[in-house]
Amino acid sequence: MVVELYLDLLSQPCRALFIFAKKNNIPFEFKHVELLKGQHLSEEFGKVNVLKKVPALKDGAFTLAESIAILLYLSRKFNTPDHWYPSDLQKRARVDEYLSWQHTTIREKGCQIFIIKVLVPLLIGQPFSPEKLEEAVKELNSVLNQFEEKFLQNKPFIVGNEISLADLMAIVELMEPVGCGCDIFENRPKLVEWRSRVEEAVGKELFQQAHEILLNAKNLSTTQLPPELRESMKRLLKP
Amino acid sequence: MFILKNAGRMGLELYLDLLSQPCRAVYIFAKKNNIPFEFKHVELFKDSILGMKMPGGNNPGHSHEGQHCRGEFGKMNILKKVPALKDGVLTLAESTAILLYLSWKYNTPDHWYPSDTQKRAQVDEYLSWHHTNIRGNAGKALWIKVLIPLFTGQTLPPEKLQEVMDELAISLKQFEEKFLQDKPFIVGSEISLADLMAIVELMQPIGVGCDIFEDRPKLSEWRNQVEEAVGKELFQEAHELILNIKELSNIQIDPQLKEHLAPVLRKMMK
Numbered sequence: 001m002v003v004e005l006y007l008d009l010l011s012q013p014c015r016a017l018f019i020f021a022k023k024n025n026i027p028f029e030f031k032h033v034e035l036l037k038g039q040h041l042s043e044e045f046g047k048v049n050v051l052k053k054v055p056a057l058k059d060g061a062f063t064l065a066e067s068i069a070i071l072l073y074l075s076r077k078f079n080t081p082d083h084w085y086p087s088d089l090q091k092r093a094r095v096d097e098y099l100s101w102q103h104t105t106i107r108e109k110g111c112q113i114f115i116i117k118v119l120v121p122l123l124i125g126q127p128f129s130p131e132k133l134e135e136a137v138k139e140l141n142s143v144l145n146q147f148e149e150k151f152l153q154n155k156p157f158i159v160g161n162e163i164s165l166a167d168l169m170a171i172v173e174l175m176e177p178v179g180c181g182c183d184i185f186e187n188r189p190k191l192v193e194w195r196s197r198v199e200e201a202v203g204k205e206l207f208q209q210a211h212e213i214l215l216n217a218k219n220l221s222t223t224q225l226p227p228e229l230r231e232s233m234k235r236l237l238k239p
Numbered sequence: 240m241f242i243l244k245n246a247g248r249m250g251l252e253l254y255l256d257l258l259s260q261p262c263r264a265v266y267i268f269a270k271k272n273n274i275p276f277e278f279k280h281v282e283l284f285k286d287s288i289l290g291m292k293m294p295g296g297n298n299p300g301h302s303h304e305g306q307h308c309r310g311e312f313g314k315m316n317i318l319k320k321v322p323a324l325k326d327g328v329l330t331l332a333e334s335t336a337i338l339l340y341l342s343w344k345y346n347t348p349d350h351w352y353p354s355d356t357q358k359r360a361q362v363d364e365y366l367s368w369h370h371t372n373i374r375g376n377a378g379k380a381l382w383i384k385v386l387i388p389l390f391t392g393q394t395l396p397p398e399k400l401q402e403v404m405d406e407l408a409i410s411l412k413q414f415e416e417k418f419l420q421d422k423p424f425i426v427g428s429e430i431s432l433a434d435l436m437a438i439v440e441l442m443q444p445i446g447v448g449c450d451i452f453e454d455r456p457k458l459s460e461w462r463n464q465v466e467e468a469v470g471k472e473l474f475q476e477a478h479e480l481i482l483n484i485k486e487l488s489n490i491q492i493d494p495q496l497k498e499h500l501a502p503v504l505r506k507m508m509k
Binding site: 050051062064065066067068069070072073076077089090092093094096097099100101103104108 | 331332333334336337339340343344356357359360361363364367368370371375413416417
C-alpha cells in the first residue's frame with residue numbers, strides 16, 4: 001500500500017511536501033483536495049484529517065497532519081539523504097530552530113499577503129485593499145530582514161552548504177506573495193541568490209511544476225466559492 | 240580540580256524567565272531529566288531587554304526595530320528572546336529546537352520523543368500545530384488582564400477577554416478531539432514533549448483567574464496525569480511565578496520597555 005498525500009499545490013506546505021517526495025523518489029498517491037472548491041471541508045476528508053486542513057498523509061491506517069510532521073516522517077521512513085535533516089546535532093538544531101520560528105513569522109506574513117490580495121477579494125467580490133496590502137508587505141519585510149540577518153547570513157543555505165527542510169519550507173512560503181504579484185525578492189540580492197541555489201538543488205523542472213498553479217493565480221479571480229467555504233473563510237475578514 | 244573549576248564556564252546555559260510558557264517547558268524538562276545547566280535569569284519586564292544582547296549571533300527574537308511589535312499579541316517579538324540556550328559555541332533559540340537538542344544530547348528517556356516513527360510523528364504533529372493554535376491564544380489572557388493595564392494604565396473592556404477566551408475554547412476543543420481523544424497523554428500512555436509544551440501554555444490563563452480546566456473534565460484529568468508524570472513539586476516550582484502573578488503589579492517595569500510597548504499596546508486596545 002502506497003503512501004497517500006492529500007494536497008493542493010496552492011498551499012505552501014503542500015508544495016514543500018510535493019517537492020520533497022518527488023525529489024526523493026518517494027512513491028505516493030497524489031490525492032487532490034481542491035481548497036477553492038471547499039473539498040477540505042468534506043466529511044470524507046475529515047476522516048483523514050479531522051482538522052480539515054491540507055497537507056495530510058495516510059499511510060495504511062496511520063494518518064498525519066502538519067507539514068513538518070509529515071516531512072520528518074517521510075525523511076525517516078524513506079531514509080532520505082542526511083542534508084535534509086542532518087544527523088549532526090548542532091546542524092539539526094538549526095533546522096529545528098528555523099522550522100519552529102517560521103510558523104508565526106515567514107509563514108504568517110506570507111499567508112497574509114495571499115489572503116489580502118487573492119482570498120478576501122474572492123470572498124467579498126471587491127478589489128483588494130491597498131492599505132492593508134502595504135501593511136502586510138511591511139510586516140513581511142521586517143520578518144525577511146530577520147531571515148536574512150539571522151538565518152541566512154552569508155551562508156549558501158540556512159544550515160551550511162546544502163539544502164535542508166528549512167530552506168524547503170522557506171522557499172515555498174516566499175513564493176506565495178510572488179504568486180500574487182508581490183515580488184518580495186526584488187531589491188534583495190542575497191535572497192535572490194539563495195532562491196537560485198534552492199531551485200537548483202531541488203531541480204528547476206520540479207520547482208516549476210510545484211509552483212505552476214500558484215504562478216497562474218490570476219486565473220483564480222473568476223472562481224466561484226461554494227457557500228460552506230465562504231462561511232469558513234469569514235474569519236479571514238477579521239482585522 | 241581543573242575540570243571542576245571550568246565546568247561552570249563550559250557548561251550548558253539556559254536563559255529563562257519562568258513567566259514565559261516555553262521557558263517553563265525547557266526548565267521542567269531539564270530538571271526532570273537531571274540535565275546540569277546554569278540558570279541564567281532573564282527578567283522580561285525588568286531587564287532592559289531592548290538593549291540586551293543575548294549570546295551568539297543567531298538571535299532571531301532580538302531586534303531593534305519596533306515594527307513587528309505592531310498589531311496582535313503574537314508580534315511581541317522582544318519577548319521571544321527567551322528561552323535561549325548556550326552550549327559552548329552553539330546558541331539556540333526556539334523552545335522546540337532546544338527541547339529536541341537536549342533530548343538527543345542527554346539521551347533522555349524514549350517517551351519524551353519516541354523512537355517509534357509513528358509516535359514520534361504524532362509528537363511532531365502536535366508541536367507544529369501548537370504554534371498557531373494553543374500558543375499565542377493561551378497567553379493572551381495574561382496580556383489583557385494584567386500586562387496591558389500594567390503598561391498603559393488602562394483596563395480593557397470585558398468583551399476583549401471574552402473574545403480571546405472564545406478563540407481559545409475553539410483550540411481547546413480541537414485539542415481534546417484530535418490530540419487527546421480518549422488517551423491519557425497526547426501520544427499513547429506516557430508523557431512526551433507534546434504534553435509538556437501544551438501544559439505550560441494552558442497554565443498561563445490560570446495565573447490570571449481564567450480557569451480553562453473548569454468544566455473540562457477530560458482536560459483536567461490530563462492535567463493531573465501530566466503533573467504527576469512531571470512530579471508535583473517540580474511542576475509547582477516551575478509555575479510559582481505565573482500563579483502569583485498579582486505580584487507583578489508591584490514590579491517596576493523598565494521605563495524603556497514601557498515607552499517602547501505602550502503605544503503598541505494602546506493601539507491593540509482599540
